[in-house]
Amino acid sequence: MLEKKDISLEKAVLIGVVTKEQNEEKSKEYLDELEFLTFTAGGEVSKRFTQKMEMPNPKTYIGTGKMEEVRQYIEDNHIGTAIFDDELSSSQERNISKILNVKVLDRTNLILDIFAQRAQTSYARTQVELAQCQYLLPRLRGMWTHLERQKGGIGMRGPGETEIETDRRIVRDRISLLKDKIKTIDKQMSVQRGNRGKMVRVALVGYTNVGKSTLMNTVSKSEVFAENKLFATLDTTVRKVVIQNLPFLLTDTVGFIRKLPTQLVDSFKSTLDEVREADLLLHVVDISHPNFEDHIESVNKVLGEIDSADKPIIMVFNKIDAYQAKPFDETDLIAERTGEHFSLAEWKKTWMSRVGEHNALFISALNKRNLEDFKKRVYDEVREIHVTRFPYNHFLYPDYDYDNLDEEE
Incomplete structure (x- = not known):
C-alpha cells in the first residue's frame, strides 16, 4: 500500500514597508508578487503586514510595535516562516530571528530557493549555488547551523582561527571553485554559440x-x-x-x-x-x-x-x-x-x-x-x-543547402 503524501503547504506571513520611494499601491504590488513567489516555493501566505515608515528600520526592518504584532500573530497561529519584501542585512536577520523565533527569509533568499528548485542542468545548478554562496558569505555569523567543520588536525586551521573564520574560508574557497567551473562551461558554450x-x-x-x-x-x-x-x-x-x-x-x-x-x-x-x-x-x-x-x-x-x-x-x-x-x-x-x-x-x-x-x-x-x-x-x-x-543565399540561389546549416538543439 502506497504511503499517503503530506501535501500541506508551509504557512508564512509577509512583511513590507510603505515609504516615500515605495507608496502604498507599489507596496501592494510587490507583496502580491512576493505572495506568488511564496506559492511557487511551496508556501501559503496566512497574512500580510505593512508599516508606513520614512525608511526601513536598520535594526529590525519594521518598528518594535509592528514587530510585536507580527510575533503575536505568528505565535497564535503557529506560523513557521516570516518573509520580508526587501533584502535584509545580516544584523537585521539576526535581530528579527531572535524576536520571532521562526525561519526568517527575505525576497532574495526566497528567489534563490526557487532557483535552486528549478535548476535542472549542471550549469544552472552551478550558477544558483554560486549566487547562494555569495548571499551566504556576509550572513554566516549568527546562523542556526554551521557548515561542515574541519575537526582538529595539525596545520588544518592556522593559529587563532575561529569557527566563523573557518566557515568564511570554506565559502570563499567554494565561490572560487564555482567561478572557475562556470568559466570552463562558458568557454564550451561560447564554442557552441560560434558553431x-x-x-x-x-x-x-x-x-x-x-x-x-x-x-x-x-x-x-x-x-x-x-x-x-x-x-x-x-x-x-x-x-x-x-x-x-x-x-x-x-x-x-x-x-x-x-x-x-x-x-x-x-x-x-x-x-x-x-x-x-x-x-x-x-x-x-x-x-x-x-x-x-x-x-x-x-x-x-x-x-x-x-x-x-x-x-x-x-x-x-x-x-x-x-x-x-x-x-x-x-x-x-x-x-x-x-x-x-x-x-x-x-x-x-x-x-x-x-x-x-x-x-x-x-x-x-x-x-x-x-x-x-x-x-x-x-x-x-x-x-x-x-x-x-548573407547576400548570396537562398533568395538569390534557390539551390542553397539550408538543411546542413549548423544548429544547437
Missing part, C-alpha cells in the same frame, strides 16, 4: 511568467516546461525553427523580475550572453497583468545593463484571451479613468502606437490567436537580417 554562426538568432525575453515557454513550444513544436508559476523555466533552451523554409535559432531565456537579487544577476550573466548575441529580441509581455507596464520597464532596465537595449526588438503582447478591462463608472465624477479601464483597442492607441504597427503584436500563445501574424512578422525580420548578412 551557430550561419544562422540568425532570435531570443525570447520578458518578465517571468509571461508565456515565453508556451510561445516557444507553439512556434518550435518542442516540449519546453511551462507552468503558471514564477521562474518555471530556468535553463536556457535553444531550438531550430523554420518559417516558410527559412531556418533560424529561437532561444528561451530565464525570466526577469523586479528587485532581482544582485547575486543572481552576477552569476547568470553568462546565461544572458544568449540575449547579448541575439540578432533579434522578442520582448514578450503579459498584457493581462495589471502591472505589465512596470514589467516592461524592469526588462528594459536589465537589457540596458547587459548592453542589449539597442537591438532590434518586436513587442509581443501575449495572453490577449485573458485580458479584461476593469469596469469604469462614468457617473462617478471623482474617479479617474486610467489604463486599467482601457480596452485592447484603446491600449493600441496609446504609447503602443509609437512602437509601430508591425512591432507591436497582440497574440495568445496558449490559444494560438494571431500566431500567423506573429510568424509573418518574425519571418520578415529574420529574412532581412539573413539577406543583409
